[in-house]
Structures are given as structure tokens and as C-alpha cells.
Amino acid sequence: MVRDDIRGGLSSGPGGTPPGPPAAQPELPRPVRPPDPGVAVLPPELAGAARRLIGDRLDLAAAYAELLVTDGVLRGLIGPREAPRIWDRHLLNCAAVAELIPAGATVLDVGSGAGLPGLVLAIARPDLTVTLIEPLARRTAFLQEAVDVLALDGSVRVFRGRAEEAAAGADPLRGDVVTARAVAPLDRLATWCLPLAVPGGRLLALKGASAAEEIAEHAAAVHRLGGGGAVLRRCGEGVLEPPTTVVEIVRERVVGPTSKVAARKPRAGRSRRR
Numbered sequence: 471m472v473r474d475d476i477r478g479g480l481s482s483g484p485g486g487t488p489p490g491p492p493a494a495q496p497e498l499p500r501p502v503r504p505p506d507p508g509v510a511v512l513p514p515e516l517a518g519a520a521r522r523l524i525g526d527r528l529d530l531a532a533a534y535a536e537l538l539v540t541d542g543v544l545r546g547l548i549g550p551r552e553a554p555r556i557w558d559r560h561l562l563n564c565a566a567v568a569e570l571i572p573a574g575a576t577v578l579d580v581g582s583g584a585g586l587p588g589l590v591l592a593i594a595r596p597d598l599t600v601t602l603i604e605p606l607a608r609r610t611a612f613l614q615e616a617v618d619v620l621a622l623d624g625s626v627r628v629f630r631g632r633a634e635e636a637a638a639g640a641d642p643l644r645g646d647v648v649t650a651r652a653v654a655p656l657d658r659l660a661t662w663c664l665p666l667a668v669p670g671g672r673l674l675a676l677k678g679a680s681a682a683e684e685i686a687e688h689a690a691a692v693h694r695l696g697g698g699g700a701v702l703r704r705c706g707e708g709v710l711e712p713p714t715t716v717v718e719i720v721r722e723r724v725v726g727p728t729s730k731v732a733a734r735k736p737r738a739g740r741s742r743r744r
């Protein structure tokens with residue numbers, strides 16, 4: 471269905487065909503090549519790591535991998551160049567974080583996109599209750615379809631909206647663990663995600679090589695937002711190369727909403743009061 475929709479869109483073009491016969495035969499756009507589901511097959515060299523990290527739900531992970539490299543690519547949620555590295559860069563990279571999550575935890579995944587890491591964690595850990603928080607309709611439609619197709623509706627819920635919206639309102643969301651991958655720098659993540667964690671709960675931010683610099687740069691903001699000292703963790707050590715880098719921050723204190731003005735440093739020598 472999706473493939474047909476996309477082909478139709480491309481051949482008629484935006485705005486449809488102009489009236490009257492065309493003077494010359496226009497050059498037809500090349501048909502979109504459907505992604506090859508074979509790309510999602512687990513490479514043999516990663517089979518051991520996948521078994522260690524995903525356990526007996528490997529078939530479910532394989533079904534999700536196929537969904538990502540077919541529908542996910544066609545619908546623009548995953549870049550086509552990511553398809554051949556869907557297992558190591560995406561699924562296993564995310565599954566490794568499960569070692570930091572206690573049994574039976576409630577997990578909120580902020581900025582899930584195509585479901586990373588939230589859906590992977592739900593697949594690898596059926597004991598978790600996971601909410602995927604994502605503001606974009608195109609992405610939440612894909613997420614809900616994935617949840618239905620993979621029969622994960624007993625443990626996964628999709629929330630359409632921003633993290634700030636999920637944390638506010640009459641029935642705010644709260645989780646033991648809040649995850650986020652490739653969403654924002656650490657100070658913004660702390661602003662959005664710490665209010666979503668129960669007191670004593672944790673933010674697990676999947677980061678790249680510059681994680682240590684980010685921790686140093688944003689330590690003051692994290693403290694102001696009620697976070698404890700950020701700790702760098704490496705998940706999947708001895709199983710994945712490279713391991714997944716995670717910044718872990720405990721919500722130690724519940725602080726009131728910090729407006730930008732209140733969060734700014736007072737200017738030296740000037741008082742706002744007269």
C-alpha cells in the first residue's frame with residue numbers, strides 16, 4: 471500500500487498533471503526502487519551479540535528490522551544508507567542499554583522517531599512497560615503500526631506530543647527510566663526529560679563520542695534542574711564493538727519550573743529590584 475502511494479505521488483507529481491496534451495513526452499521520473507527486505511537479515515558475525523542482548527525474542531527483533539528497512543525507509547524515517555547497518559548501529563546499540571534498566575520498570579522514550587531505543591527495549595525486555603513519546607504524526611503513525619504488527623500493544627503505548635506536554639497537564643506521564651537517543655544536547659534533554667522521571671528515577675541519554683564533553687559543559691544546568699552528577703556508562707562491553715555510550719542522570723531533587731529568565735545568571739553589579 472505504501473509503495474503504491476509513493477509511486478503514484480511521484481508519477482503525477484505535486485499538483486497533478488496539467489490540462490491538455492503535452493507538447494513533448496515528458497521524461498518520467500525513475501520508479502522508486504523498493505528496499506530489499508533481505509538487507510534486514512541478521513549478519514552471522516552479529517548473531518552471538520544479538521542472542522546475548524535480545525535473547526529469545528530475536529524473531530520479533532528481526533520482524534522489526536525488516537519493517538525499518540522497508541516501510542521505515544520508504545516513509546523517510548530511516549535513511550536508506552542505514553539499512554545495511556540496521557542491526558549493529560541501531561537495534562543492538564539500543565538493546566545494550568537494557569542492562570541499565572531494572573526489572574519491571576516503566577520506561578518513557580522521548581523522541582522515539584522510528585522506535586529507537588523504545589521499541590527495541592520493549593522487544594528485548596517484555597517485563598518493561600514502554601511509552602514512545604514523539605510529536606510528529608508521520609512518525610507516531612509508523613510507531614502505532616509497528617506496535618500492532620509486532621503485537622506489542624500489551625506493553626507499549628504511543629504518545630503523540632512533545633516531552634514537555636507529556637510531563638504537564640492533569641494526567642502527566644512519569645517513568646522510572648526516561649530514555650532518549652539523538653534528540654538534543656544534554657541541557658535541553660535534562661529540561662525535557664527529568665520532569666518525566668519519578669523522584670529517584672533516571673534519564674538514560676544515548677550519546678556519541680563527545681558525551682564526556684557534554685557532561686562537563688552542561689553540569690550546572692543539570693544540577694539546576696534537579697539532576698545528580700551525570701555518569702558515563704558503556705553498555706554491551708565485551709559484546710558490542712563499540713559499546714553504547716550512555717549518560718545516566720538521577721532525578722535527585724524535584725525543582726519548580728525554571729523559566730529562562732530565572733535560569734540565567736544574575737548580571738554583576740545590577741539589581742533588578744529598586
Ligand SMILES: C[S@@+](CC[C@H](N)C(=O)[O-])C[C@H]1O[C@@H](n2cnc3c(N)ncnc32)[C@H](O)[C@@H]1O
Pocket residue numbers: 580581582583584585586587603604605606609631632633634650651652653662
Ligand atoms: C533525530 S530523531 C531521533 C529518533 C530516534 N530516537 C533515533 O535515535 O533514531 C529526533 C526525534 O526527536 C523528536 N523530538 C524533538 N523534540 C522533541 C520533544 N521536545 N519531545 C519529544 N520528541 C522530540 C523529533 O520529532 C524526532 O523524531
